Amino acid sequence: MNGKRITIFSGHYGSGKTNVALTYALSERAKEKKVAIADIDIVNPYFRTKDSEALLKERGIRLICSDYANTNVDIPALPQDIYAIVDDKSLTCILDVGGDERGALALGRISAAIREENDYDMIFVANRFRPLTSTVEGAMEVLREIEAAAGLRFTAIVNNSNLGAETAPEDILSSVEFGKALSEAAGLPLAATSVSESVYEALCGRMSGLYPIRLQKHL
């Protein structure tokens, strides 16, 4: 998360990537950049960046998402202005890519242009409390599947381990080893350990690399 022109967040579904992406977009916007966030999750119509539409509008962040999201024809369609991500070089783009390799497949549409421009980060968001990514092996399997489907390599890892509303500071501390081990196995830097704002308060000074995130409200 180094302020590249394009920052892509992906991971196993339910890893919390939408929350991390949203927080990062807000922080980039706070630097007075022209920011767009793209929801190219064509897999799960239940949780969407579009749910935060009002907040994004208020902050002046452009939302690139399917016109059909949350409507009666919520089909697996890509947004028609997806090419703005690669064509409009004045935009700082944050991409929220759908869960697993099936979700990442949609990224293939623009991955060649992203590779060519070569001004991007692709962040693997991992939660060790999720059943299929609870081990380094499991997380690596998902990571490689996404890379293969997306046609892009990850450049960093964010440890977003959490148990939802029940997350205690000790849960985060217990996930530090996992973050390190995954970083080593993937040969990628650990960009941050993201935590909800409430847990952040409790952990300040107890560990480094913390990144407080804003949680979308649903259900």
Add this chain to the structure above:
Amino acid sequence: MAEKVLMKGNEAIAEAAILAGCRHYFGYPITPQTEIAAYMAKRMPKIGGTFLQAESEIAAINMVYGVSATGKRVMTSSSSPGISLKGEGLSYLAGADLPALVVNVQRGGPGLGGIQPSQSDYFQATKGGAHGDFHMLVLAPASVQEMAELTVKGFALADKYRMTAMILADGTMGQMMEPVSLDFAVGEAVEKPWATNGTKLSRPHNIINSLILKPERLEELNFERYERYAKIKETEVMYEEYMMEDAEICVVAFGIAARVSKNAINEARAKGIKVGLIRPITLWPFPEKAIAAAAEKVKKFISVELSMGQMIEDVRLAVNGKAPVTLCNRTGGMIPAPEQVLAAITEAAK
């Protein structure tokens, strides 16, 4: 105790089924239950199990019939319109006395309806689900933890009584994420001497069939089945009572409606209103005795549902005219807010 994991309700069902020894899953994708199939697709090949995306819901339920006949634990899952398609198979399973676990993560209807949560398949689930005289065991989870535990329970009950157990969840329960402990007892496997798993030349052939052309025999089998149902009604009812000791108003709600109702009850109690909750965990068998007992002291009942009012009929039968029963509902994919339930409680307290 084992460490908790953060799971979607749908994933909790899938993992619990694997824990319960289920190695055969057949299904067809439909929101909001598709994660069950997706999870099984990932997990089954790794543990020597079978995941198969059938060409339709009808094909999937008939594959369930086939595997169940061999004595193996087997399941399918779908959401409302898909369950209607499975109807024929559900009836055949009942007619052949085969155990199976079927999950319905309900969405708004009728027709294709929507993809948001609903409880409007209550009639379909509890009154049989298809043609013929039969019942399914219907279990209604109200947390992701219960999604897992009732799945395990469902397999056990299905085997014990040779019938279908249905997990009747809704889109909220399927999609929401909560920490889950999967460290619970799974129980012993049941002997299945009726299974068509090869005679090994040591016993007569077993026959699994639901076509009985002699009316005398068909009637006999139906009576036998209903004797079993009567036993289930005596022994397998599950429900939760919340703040019912001194309650003058009783809310009856299951699943997500019960969670919303609990919040409303807490607020009403803070205002001094004596209100409690009966949460049916088994919808069939329905906790009619618990509600009948409550009707001896409670002045008013409120049935909170994500439907146009279906369970309310069973509540009224149990209350048997001893107190008024009113409906507090949303439908079409909408969920009642705690404020709406609180308003209904406040109105009843007047």
